[in-house]
Amino acid sequence: MEEKQKLICDRCKVEMAEFEAEFSYLNRSFRHKVPRCPQCGQVYISEKLAAGRISDVEKQLEEK
Amino acid sequence: MEKYFRQYDACRQNEKPFCSVACPFHVDVLDFQTKIANKNYNAAYKTFRNAAGFPDIVAALCPEYCASACPRSGLDQSVQLSLLEKTCVAKALKKDPTDYNVPIKNRKIAIIGAGISGLGCAIRLTQKKYDVSIYEKTDRLGGTLWDMLPPDLFLEDIKRQFKFEQYNLYLNTEINSIDQIRDQGYEAVYVATGKEGPDFGALNHENGHCFMDGGIAVFAGGSLTGKDKVRALADGLDMARSIEIFLKTGKLEYPESERPCRSAADPDKLQRTDAVIPTDNGLFTDDEVVAEANRCVRCQCDACMKYCDVCAYHNKWPMRIRDDVMATVAFSTSESMIKKTPAKRLMNTCTQCGLCDEVCPEGIEIGAMLLEARRSLHRQGTMPGAYHQFWVRDMEFTNSEFAALARRAPGQESKPEQGTELEQEAGDDRTHAFFPGCQLGAADLRYVTEPYRWLLSKRPDTGLLLRCCGVPAEWAGDEKLHESAINGIREDWERLGRPVLIYACPACRRHLGEYLPEIETVSLYEILDQWGFYADSKRLTDQEEIIDDNKVITDEKTKKDGKVFSVFDPCTARGVESLKQAVRTLAKQAGILPEELPKGDKHGCCGYGGHVSEANADYAAWVVKRRAGLSENPYLAYCINCRDIFKGEGKPVLHILDLLFGINGMGAELPDLTGRRRNRTELKRILLEEIWGEPMEKYPQPCEFKLIIGPEVREKMNRLKILEEDICEVLKLTESSKRRAYDPQKGTWTGYRELGEITCWVEYRPAGEAFEIVNAYTHRMKIKLEEVWNGRKTEINL
Numbered sequence: 001m002e003e004k005q006k007l008i009c010d011r012c013k014v015e016m017a018e019f020e021a022e023f024s025y026l027n028r029s030f031r032h033k034v035p036r037c038p039q040c041g042q043v044y045i046s047e048k049l050a051a052g053r054i055s056d057v058e059k060q061l062e063e064k
Numbered sequence: 065m066e067k068y069f070r071q072y073d074a075c076r077q078n079e080k081p082f083c084s085v086a087c088p089f090h091v092d093v094l095d096f097q098t099k100i101a102n103k104n105y106n107a108a109y110k111t112f113r114n115a116a117g118f119p120d121i122v123a124a125l126c127p128e129y130c131a132s133a134c135p136r137s138g139l140d141q142s143v144q145l146s147l148l149e150k151t152c153v154a155k156a157l158k159k160d161p162t163d164y165n166v167p168i169k170n171r172k173i174a175i176i177g178a179g180i181s182g183l184g185c186a187i188r189l190t191q192k193k194y195d196v197s198i199y200e201k202t203d204r205l206g207g208t209l210w211d212m213l214p215p216d217l218f219l220e221d222i223k224r225q226f227k228f229e230q231y232n233l234y235l236n237t238e239i240n241s242i243d244q245i246r247d248q249g250y251e252a253v254y255v256a257t258g259k260e261g262p263d264f265g266a267l268n269h270e271n272g273h274c275f276m277d278g279g280i281a282v283f284a285g286g287s288l289t290g291k292d293k294v295r296a297l298a299d300g301l302d303m304a305r306s307i308e309i310f311l312k313t314g315k316l317e318y319p320e321s322e323r324p325c326r327s328a329a330d331p332d333k334l335q336r337t338d339a340v341i342p343t344d345n346g347l348f349t350d351d352e353v354v355a356e357a358n359r360c361v362r363c364q365c366d367a368c369m370k371y372c373d374v375c376a377y378h379n380k381w382p383m384r385i386r387d388d389v390m391a392t393v394a395f396s397t398s399e400s401m402i403k404k405t406p407a408k409r410l411m412n413t414c415t416q417c418g419l420c421d422e423v424c425p426e427g428i429e430i431g432a433m434l435l436e437a438r439r440s441l442h443r444q445g446t447m448p449g450a451y452h453q454f455w456v457r458d459m460e461f462t463n464s465e466f467a468a469l470a471r472r473a474p475g476q477e478s479k480p481e482q483g484t485e486l487e488q489e490a491g492d493d494r495t496h497a498f499f500p501g502c503q504l505g506a507a508d509l510r511y512v513t514e515p516y517r518w519l520l521s522k523r524p525d526t527g528l529l530l531r532c533c534g535v536p537a538e539w540a541g542d543e544k545l546h547e548s549a550i551n552g553i554r555e556d557w558e559r560l561g562r563p564v565l566i567y568a569c570p571a572c573r574r575h576l577g578e579y580l581p582e583i584e585t586v587s588l589y590e591i592l593d594q595w596g597f598y599a600d601s602k603r604l605t606d607q608e609e610i611i612d613d614n615k616v617i618t619d620e621k622t623k624k625d626g627k628v629f630s631v632f633d634p635c636t637a638r639g640v641e642s643l644k645q646a647v648r649t650l651a652k653q654a655g656i657l658p659e660e661l662p663k664g665d666k667h668g669c670c671g672y673g674g675h676v677s678e679a680n681a682d683y684a685a686w687v688v689k690r691r692a693g694l695s696e697n698p699y700l701a702y703c704i705n706c707r708d709i710f711k712g713e714g715k716p717v718l719h720i721l722d723l724l725f726g727i728n729g730m731g732a733e734l735p736d737l738t739g740r741r742r743n744r745t746e747l748k749r750i751l752l753e754e755i756w757g758e759p760m761e762k763y764p765q766p767c768e769f770k771l772i773i774g775p776e777v778r779e780k781m782n783r784l785k786i787l788e789e790d791i792c793e794v795l796k797l798t799e800s801s802k803r804r805a806y807d808p809q810k811g812t813w814t815g816y817r818e819l820g821e822i823t824c825w826v827e828y829r830p831a832g833e834a835f836e837i838v839n840a841y842t843h844r845m846k847i848k849l850e851e852v853w854n855g856r857k858t859e860i861n862l
Contacts, residue, residue, distance in 0.1 A: 008806040010813060016805060022848040026448060029848060035805070043847050044805040044814060045825065050843040058844045062409045062448050062679075 007044055009037030016044055023054075026061045065393060065440060068433035072386045074426040076326050081363035083130035083145060085325035088298035089115040089122070093130075093145065094362050100152055101357035103350055109156035112149055113225075117184050117301050120221035123153040124213055125294050135329040135363060141339040143360045151348045161191075163228040168193045171311050174250040175199070176239050176264075179207025180293060181286025182256035183222060184300025189307065190229035198231055199245070201238035207258055212293065242277050252307045253277075255284040256300060263288060272318025274306070281310045283318070328425045330370070333361040367423040372430060373668045373687050374414050382420075382430050385410065389433060393440045405446070411437045412451050412679035415669035415687065416539065417635035423666070438541030448679075449821030450844045452540030454785040455675045457820075458741075459536040462502040463552060466764050467744035469530040470556035472497075474756055476525045497527035497563040498588070501572045504704045505530070506740035508732075509747040511568070511704065514725040515588055516751070519566070522595045527560045528755075529553075530748060533572040534579070539675045550579045557583055566591050568721075569703050570637040571673070589646040589702060589720065597724065598653045627656040629718070630695040632710070633665035634703035635673060647702045647720055654723040661694045672705035678785070688713045698730070708734060736778055738788040767792035769799075770834035777837050784842050790819055791837060794826040812838050816847075823847065 007016040016035040021043050023030055032053075035044040045054070079085075084093045092111055099108040109119060116122040126146050134142035171194050175182045178200035189196050204210070209218045239245060242253060242264050255266050266284035269275045273284040285303050286296035302319035309317050340356040342348045348356060368375050368382050375382060388407035411434040420430040441447040461467060476495070498516050505512040512530075519526045534549030553576070557565070567573045568588045576583055629651065637643050644665065651658040661667065670691050671677075677684035688709055692699075698716035700723070701707040710717040711734055722728045735743060741764075749760040769792060773781070781787070798804040798815030805814050807827075814827040823846065827839040 006808060007814075008808060010804045010806045011802045023845045024848050025845040026446070037805075042803055042805065045816070045843070045847075047825070047827075047839060047841045050825065050841050054843045054845055059409070063406060064404060 005035075005046070007035050009040060009042050011042065012037050012039040014039055016042070025058060026064075028061060030057075065433075065436050068429060068436055069386060069390060071426070071428045071433075072383055075383055075428060076328065076365035076426065077381050077383055079325065079327045079365055081327055082133040082135065082325045082329070083143075083363075085323070085327075086130045086133035087115075088129060088295045089117075089301070091115040093360070094364070096148075096152075097357045097360045097362065100148055101354055103353065105152050105155040106158045108152045109159060112152060113161070117187050117297060118180070118218070118221045118225055119149070119159075120153050121180065121209070121213065121218050122294060122297065123149045124217060127292075127294065129294075133325065135334060135361070136359065139334050140336050144339060144356055147342060147348060148353065148356060150346075151342075151344075151353055154347055159224060161225055161227060164191070166191070166193045168195075170195060172197070172248065172250045173307060174245055174248070174253045175256060176253065177207065177256035177258055177261065177286070177288075178202075178205045178233070178235075179256060179258050179286065179296070180209055181258075181288075181291075181296040181300035181303075182207075182254065184297045185254045185256065185285075185304045185307070186231055186300075187225050187229065188301055188304030190226065190231050192308065194308075194311075196231040197234065197248075197250075199234045199237045199239050201236070203235050205233075208287070208293070242280060242282060246278065246280070250280055252281040252283065252310055254300070254303050254307065255282060255288065256286040256296075256303075257288050259287040259290075261288050271316055274316050274318050276316065281307070281316060283307060285319075326365075327363055328365040328367065329363055330361070330367065365425065367425070368420060368428075368430065371423045371666070371668065372420045373417075373683075373690070374410065374430065374434070375420075377413070377683050377686055378410060380410075382424075382428060385430065386433065389437045393437055407434075407437065408441065408446070408448065409679050410434075411441070412448075413674070413676045413683045415635070415671065415673035415676055417669035417673055418638070419635065419666070419668050422638070435538070435541070438539070439543055440541075442541035442543070447541055448844065451679045452536065452542075452675055453821045454678065455536040456540050456542065456545065459502065459532045459534070459549065461741055462506075462530075462532040462744060463549065465762050467530065467741075467748055469528060469748050469751065470560055471756060472527045472560055473520065473525045476527065476561075495525050495527065495561055495563040496523060496566050496586075496591070497529050497557075497560050499529045499533075499565040499567050499572060499585075500588075501567065501569040501704070502532035502744070503708070503740075504568050505747040506743050507704050507708055507735065508727060509743045509750065510725070510727045511719065511721050512747055513750060513754075514727060515568070515592070515721065516755075518597070518725075519591070519595075520755070526566070527563055528751065529556055529560060529565065530744075530751075531556065533575045535571060535575045536675060538575070539673075554580060554583075569705065570634045570640065570643065571703060571705065573640070573643075574636040587643045587646060589650055590642055592724065593646045593649050597650065628659055628697055629656050629700035630661050630697040631658045632661065632670070632691070632694075632699040632701050632706055632717075634701070634706050635667070635669040636703065638665045643702075647700075650720060650724060651700055654720075656700070656723065658700060659695070659697060663694075667691060667694060670701075670703075670706040670709040672709050736782045737785060738781075741787065741789075764789070769795050771795075772831055772834050772836040774837075777840060781840055784840070786824060786840050786842065790824050791826055791840060793817055793819060794824050795828065795835065798826070810838070814839075818846065 009016055014037060016037050018033045019036040020031045021034050021036060036042060081093055084090050096108050096111045099111060113119040128146040130145050131137060131142040136142045173189055173194055173196050175186050175196060175198045178198050182198060186196050186198055205222060206218055255264055263284050264282055266275055266282045267273050273289055275282055283303050283306060285299035291299055306317050306319055309315060337359050340352045342352060389411060392405040392407040414431050414434040416431050416435060418431055421427045498519055500512045516528060534546055537546035537549050564584045564586055566588050567585050573585050576585055631648060633644055648658045671684050671687040692710055692713050692715040699710055700720060701717055702720045704719060707717050707719040716730050752758045752760050771791060794815060794817040797817045803815055812827050812829045814825060816823055816825040822842050824842050826837060828835045828837050
């Protein structure tokens with residue numbers, strides 16, 4: 001297993017943790033767990049997620 | 065939209081090949097050939113039997129009606145289908161028919177005459193379990209077959225085909241009138257009494273050889289109607305269908321007579337291949353069967369599948385594409401039950417090259433339909449915004465005060481408008497303005513400055529119009545934006561005194577011609593030729609860096625020196641002969657030998673058109689590769705987009721302006737997207753200062769941060785269509801709000817900002833006074849509801 005990336009919200013200076021976030025594209029919404037700041041809710045999306053799962057879902061929705 | 069959908073009614077995709085249409089049985093030749101080419105004689109036999117009814121008899125008698133219809137007949141020799149059928153019949157081992165479990169139908173049909181035609185009708189009707197009675201005046205089946213074939217052959221075939229079927233046979237029973245059998249309960253009668261036999265009044269009625277005789281439908285066919293033996297059998301088979309239609313609907317429908325074939329032969333498939341000579345006692349051996357079956361080119365009207373990139377890549381026939389588009393466009397416009405938009409991405413992969421309607425024998429405009437569908441999607445608000453955002457913004461930048469310029473030549477400010485009386489008096493000395501388009505100067509500003517300086521040296525009254533032709537808005541399906549772009553050009557053109565526009569990119573020509581027909585246009589290349597570019601002897605020294613000119617070139621020497629180029633005519637120049645000719649003339653004068661591509665200009669777009677890369681990057685890459693592979697030679701382009709696209713692919717290519725003005729060699733680097741914008745601003749600055757002696761007043765706001773971007777990240781930004789100014793926008797937000805995630809291991813911050821339809825993420829770290837950009841990536845999804853977290857509202861100001 002790849003070691004988990006430690007991230008700190010630069011505004012609140014607290015460590016980010018996995019929380020659900022809501023996404024929308026082409027009039028559809030869905031939820032997915034991503035690193036967020038427990039205090040302010042700031043979201044972090046890694047390149048791996050953006051180029052992988054997110055990109056796949058985008059393509060699927062573009063054909064749905 | 066409807067107009068385009070209706071065009072598909074004429075599509076010939078399902079048209080049978082020439083041989084099948086010529087064949088009285090309409091044998092499915094494509095299926096037969098495929099099976100026999102695999103030496104699958106049993107399956108091929110079945111295909112043949114399904115059409116011919118009595119395969120052994122037909123194989124023995126068939127005079128090969130298909131031979132003259134075969135496109136090979138005009139080249140070498142038609143495919144010997146009859147011999148293939150004979151071989152198939154001889155080699156097939158499983159010849160018994162299939163015993164289908166069909167419910168018995170209590171409908172009575174009489175057949176008068178047990179010749180081949182009557183038997184043909186009987187086999188079809190008995191297979192469907194109708195109650196069939198055959199009346200024959202002699203004491204045997206087969207009629208005149210006895211005079212033509214060995215009895216064993218045809219009797220065996222007849223016996224085999226009727227193996228599982230039952231019928232009543234009345235031999236030695238001559239029928240002289242329908243009344244003779246009227247009280248037997250027959251609903252239909254097939255009169256197949258042979259040549260000069262009695263017709264019971266069935267011949268020559270309004271809708272064929274059939275009529276109603278007191279509630280009984282009487283059909284006549286076969287040799288009675290003057291047909292030869294093989295066609296008589298086909299008639300019998302067809303008549304069974306007409307009788308069934310009558311039984312089901314009460315309508316008299318006589319079988320249709322022959323019709324011309326609407327298929328289209330592909331001359332490319334027809335390579336001379338000599339006919340195979342049979343060596344197995346007049347039949348083919350296995351290998352000979354395969355060789356002969358493969359001489360068949362499987363005629364089908366499929367130019368679209370061959371030439372249209374959208375059809376070929378998606379492996380979808382145009383009718384299927386039409387259906388997908390229909391579903392996609394219907395979605396969300398009405399109470400459509402269809403909840404899918406299968407063509408949303410597909411319609412955005414069309415490069416708008418226009419080849420589809422040129423190669424289609426019915427002129428079906430797939431591209432125009434897909435463009436209309438894009439407009440429809442845009443109107444509905446369901447077009448994925450990310451597909452065209454970059455290009456639309458690029459157009460807006462080109463048309464902004466930072467890059468656009470519309471000027472009359474110095475000293476020409478008060479000249480009257482073209483077309484006025486004063487101008488007409490001046491004869492044919494019309495004013496021109498150079499319209500280089502948005503991408504030419506972006507690729508290298510010298511592509512604009514050099515020709516413009518030359519134009520001014522020839523005609524000092526030549527004006528300049530730097531702006532985009534508006535095609536990105538058209539390709540995005542945004543009608544409103546497109547209209548304003550077109551109006552902008554018209555206004556500028558009028559301000560310039562309605563000059564003839566000298567375009568450099570054929571894409572601009574096509575677009576202006578379509579939406580601004582009032583503007584007269586001419587290509588830069590025709591002008592260079594007509595205004596005597598090569599009359600200037602000083603030109604020769606300019607080219608030396610690109611190609612050392614030998615003044616007199618011969619084909620042999622040119623080839624040896626590697627000066628042979630294939631001219632890549634852009635799709636938008638297809639058929640524009642004066643333009644194509646001018647480019648070739650100039651190329652020759654520049655010392656190279658321009659060669660034609662294998663299909664001349666009959667090819668699709670380089671991959672730039674339609675702005676397809678955001679909708680489907682894999683497809684865009686596939687198109688470029690396909691076009692780059694048309695010839696091994698380096699390409700000579702005269703649309704800057706072709707040049708840039710091929711260069712990006714690594715295909716050796718020069719723009720004709722490279723040859724003429726010595727601008728770039730083969731090894732030149734392409735500017736990145738940020739560089740392309742800077743080039744446009746710089747182009748405006750240089751020309752304003754040099755030609756009009758004016759300073760550039762407004763520049764785009766420079767980035768407030770100093771950015772360090774390595775080549776890898778730059779390459780990635782280019783691929784993802786991220787500009788330096790986009791990075792700067794993200795940093796502006798993350799730096800002011802501190803909305804960024806810190807990675808203590810790497811010492812980097814990562815933050816994002818929504819840039820229209822795109823969410824752009826940037827990972828960076830401080831490097832002295834600057835920021836080093838470590839990574840950048842994008843997605844199209846929006847992150848929702850981030851402003852409310854744990855019940856508190858947070859300012860995010862994206």
